[in-house]
Amino acid sequence: MTQENSTNPFREASTLVHRLPDFSAIRDSHYEPAFEAGFAQQLAEIAAITANPEPASFENTVLAMERSGAILERAANVFFNVAAADATDAIQDIERRIAPALTAHSDAVLMNAALHQRFLAVPAAGLEPVAARLLEEYLKDFALAGVGLAGPEQDRLRAINTELAGLGTEFSQAVMHNGNEAALHVSDAAELAGLGSDDLATAAAAALAAGHDGGWLLTLILPTAQPALEVLENRDTRRRLHEASVGRGDAGAGRTLELAAAMAALRAEKAALLGFPCEAARAIERQTAPSLEAVHQMLAPITRAAVRNAGVEAERLAATAGHKIEAWDWAYWSERVRREEYGVDLAALRPWFELESVLVNGVFHAASRLYGLSFTERTDLAGYHPDVRVWEVFNGDGTTLGLFLGDYFTRDTKRGGAWMNSFVEQSHLLETRAVVVNNLNIPKPPPGEPALLSYDEVVTCFHEFGHALHGLFSNVEYPKFSGTNVPRDFVEYPSQVNEMWILWPEVLASYARHHLTGEPLPEGTAEKLQAASLWGQGFTTTEYLGAALLDLAWHELEPGPAVADPLAFEAAALARAGLELEAVPPRYRTGYFNHIFAGGYAAGYYSYIWSEVLDADTVAWFKANGGLDRSNGEHFRSRLLSRGYSVDPLEAFRSFAGRDARTEPLLERRGLA
Template sequence: MTDNPFLAPSPLPYQLPPFAEIREEHYRPALDQGMAEQLAEIARITADPAPADFENTLVALERSGTLLARVLAVFDNQTSAVTNEAVQALDAEFRPRLAAHSDAIHLDRALFARIDAVHARRAELDLDAESLRLLERHHTRFVRAGARLSQAEQQRLRELNARIAAASTEFQENAFKANAAAALVLQDEAELAGLSPDAVEAAAQNARELGHPGGYVLSLQNFSIQPALAVLTDRQVRKRLLDASLNRGAQRGGELAAELSALRAERAAIFGYPNHAAYVVADETAGTVEAVDGLLGRLVAPAVANAERELARLVAAAEADGVGDFGPHDLAYYQEQVRKAEYDLDTAELRPYFELERVLHDGVFHAAGLVYGLSFTERPDLVGYHPDTRVFEVFEEDGSPLGLFLGDFFARSSKRGGAWMDEMVPQCGLFERRPVIYNNLNIAKPAPGEPVLLSLDEVRTLFHEFGHALHGLFSDVRYPSLAGTQVPRDFVEFPSQVNEMWATWPEVRANYARHHQSGEPLPAELVERLARAENFGQGCRTVEYLAAALLDWAWHTVPAGRRIEDAQAFEAAALKEAGLALEAVPPRYRTGYFSHVFASDYSAGYYAYIWSEVLDADTVEWFRGNGLTVRAGGEIFRRELLSRGGSVPALETFRAVVGRDPDTAPLLARRGLGG
């Protein structure tokens, strides 16, 4: 263990993990020691003969577990971004153990008694606002984790938590393997007709890396409607690609989803809740199942009406091509055809203007400078966790250091699908730490020397994930439990969605949207066509999202004692009951690969994207109409919201920026739903 790099804080700038020294064999002993150390630290808190107070209990609890947190920050990323069978096996072994470790802390009666005693005297302690918030959050977390349950209830809770952790890990591994197995392998380049030359070459490069030399491989993104469906001209290839996407992981994924639904419902019942969704939202900004039902319910009918109007236009275009059996594999293709016909806009025209380096430096980073005064310097001397990972040092407007940003932009066979942000080192005043934040995306990697040209959606994703990164980088709190993105799940997507606005802000877009060969800016008439087509397809996109959100909701409003026997039949019935069973518009995720809710912490929380979008759309209108400069508005948004982490109730930070409660009208207008 003496050469294990996890055992001491990293000597690198900002405590960046020493990735060049970390090997897989370091994880097991470091995780074991990390758990043992934290339990010993907890034992010292409970054995303290002094009466419980804020310092010897709450602050001591915040100081515990530093080794375990250091290991998990790296290990959790490896399980998602650079995984292999050995890492997956270790993950499957440790997730139940980590769940048991969490239970050992949160169900420690002596520890909770001290927290409860301090909480009972909170009004007389003269704590500052952040310390009071920490006390309240820890007390709530312990109660919600079972601290007040009977011994018999706690024992059953431990069993449930261990099995939930194991099943969630298995679901993720099943989805990962199903994604790889379902990749579409093609041998004839003619089958790729419609793809751009760089996309064809990326498919060939993908095939070479996956052991299919001379062929072409279209790997699957983690959502249903694959990007290539918009341009592939061969209907049969489109159908094969969509079938592969919709059916991956169905059997085992469905079984695990049913098991997780039942386990979570039983756990919720122990706490007195009618279902898992009720338990989850009680600690979110939504507060109640009724509030979520109300928002989603108001959106379904107008979204479906919009989608049906859009589909009528798509079906007519397909019939003009001689297609009489329009199916979901035709949806994206004919959306693109109608967009071209009605708005003179071919999204393939945009790709040459969206080259990754330019979008990153002259778009994402430029916007962060324009709005917040930041600057970025690449640090090739600092090693990331994969050769594709790049490290940037981030500086304030006055040149002082802020933190590190790691960008890992390319897809690979060892990385799960999707895009995400997380923290290698969370900001923390207690330990005097500056943040180290990373973004993972899944952009197809072209052959060496070829440009990386992005789709419009990939540009938005780059800005979106960097919005999460800013939330972590700007964190300015004392306690690690309140840092960065430690906010309610139905609030955490809000800052990232706001950051998407800068992708189309005229000054920003003019700076990055330039032809990768000529350097010419995106033509003004193409910008105008983009603006005219802004709401095109919103009905189908909203239905696609709502179907996934309400599918998640259906699985997690199942009451305790009911076990779903047929996941596919349950899914079909749930979508029909919700009024979202449009055959031509599949849900964004089907049960078998819905990792958001069955393999991560978004269970009964996928509604969060639209809930957060209410705040996002309202804030975008505030930026446009507040009468301030962009820089002044950015400073308010940073100071009052992005920097606060979880140290202030989430909606209070929104009100501190906008000056009032949220208004749904901007969201309805954006989504083309009226109101």
């Protein structure tokens, strides 16, 4: 190593608790040398595997591969979380160089013919089931990476992968920049009528932080629908906010549409090289869904029912409003109907949803009741940003489980949305415990003021912690199978299940306390929320399906030139799917659909509702078996959450539920039965 690398904190495993990265020692200048050292280390380790004169065995080939790339793993796990959560200009510059280099390195590994032959020579007979599964998964990786292609085709595939990595980074960075630029600045308080005092204070602080002399700044979250649309009384302010949201990436220096079209064309070409009719078919090859056709067969009847229900809702809203409902009107009038019909005012509930209480007395409390977990905040351990908090997590018997980090507030350097990442993945082979982080984008209140959450943000807190539990509970031998390293259309399932505890009486009573008075939610609120849960499902399901089917449309393209008019393509795709509802735009439009163009969900956004079949059936199982009960939690943990990808995910579900999943609970939940 160079002098710079000799003191690089990624050179060796961290000596902090559970190998938490030593963020106090990490500097931007460490990343690129660490990646370079990591590439070199893993290639040398692979060369040693292929040069081994001994016959190929599970130990000297498969396990040697599992142990390889330690420096690269440490650097990548830290860097790509920081690149999403605190992407300074310097980090973005590094990302533009690192992303293509990492892709090229991955190709060098998985297109290595000698390594592939070595894996093919490993005797499968006599291997225990998980070891045999590991060998099989590696062989699938080699095949889907193109190891069997002829030289010129392989060269073209490498070039495509490198170009896609660069374009994806450019798209992601542009989406973050566009979101910051599109935030709506308002100078007249009258235009913000309906916003509560806490929201106004947060908006005023955001304006100052963004460099405005005063006024209020309505920052944007990543999806199309913006929370403030539910309460803003001024129709023109709602229109401006909505148009700022849906226009991201459509024009100007931050236009992303051509990037999206170029990526879709390259993915189509890549799929053809690998022998698939389209990228969607290639991507679904490694999912729990049996085929692209099966995905469409599931989505089609749900789409028809959702659009029908959305139409009924639109008529109800127009009758209440006294005029045609536009996209920027829907949320406002939907909340008005919810209040009138069900006595539920979601905006008025915010004082009962204070972040600290939601987190400690809600999210952690549910995990304690169900799994016996306890949490100790480690103020002696630092995160990658001052806002990051660290907890050590313990099992019911007092043994340590791992570390959980929380990064809850939005900032200009953080991409939109919410997500979970792993800094360290659990593995008995490597003797590691899980270190995971949740990222959200809650507007940060002024100093000394509480962070009051919308109901949707409460849902997101519980949802993302479901991902964290999936990582923390991992109890597998091999790192390739650890935690959330499962198919994309299964990974959302445990997180969606964790949402069920939000309104569970014992949990709700613990966290939903007025931040000033300590009073519980008004009696009957939970029942009203449950009763109101079906209202708006037509809209919610339709906007989601608009994004899911738009994703599939982009990735069902045959090889050929890039789409010349992405907006026309988007409109035509929605029309073909029967989703051309002006008042119900897709949850993500092409210009800011970060999930599929930069977030790993290409041809996989359908996974949320595919996973929800398992989720809804699991919720029904818990309710039928006593609910928030330690024995139920241990059963779910041992049979499913702890197993990662060491078994087939649907086999894990059958082990948990004793049968295959049923679709009826999902249809009932969404009012589509």
